[in-house]
Amino acid sequence: MSATANKAKNFKKSKKGLYLSLGSTAFGAISVAKQAKLARSDGDTLRLIDAAVSAAAIVTGLAIIYRELKRLGDDDVLLG
Numbered sequence: 425m426s427a428t429a430n431k432a433k434n435f436k437k438s439k440k441g442l443y444l445s446l447g448s449t450a451f452g453a454i455s456v457a458k459q460a461k462l463a464r465s466d467g468d469t470l471r472l473i474d475a476a477v478s479a480a481a482i483v484t485g486l487a488i489i490y491r492e493l494k495r496l497g498d499d500d501v502l503l504g
Contacts, residue, residue: 439496446489451481 456478460504 439493442489442493442496446486446493448481449485449489453479456482 456475458474459478460472461468463475
């Protein structure tokens with residue numbers, strides 16, 4: 425594995441990488457909220473179901489990110 429690939433792999437497990445994932449997930453949540461609002465105003469059931477499934481995926485992603493942040497924080501005495 426090259427040094428660049430190894431650096432990118434380690435970034436994903438770092439606090440900075442997790443915060444970046446959290447931010448991008450938040451932008452996804454905004455997009456899903458807009459999609460759901462549009463689907464409700466149009467009365468489009470299929471789009472509304474798609475928004476609900478996407479929202480469930482976002483909630484799951486946030487839970488995983490939270491768990492990883494908590495694991496990283498376990499090593500830090502100040503974070504508790």
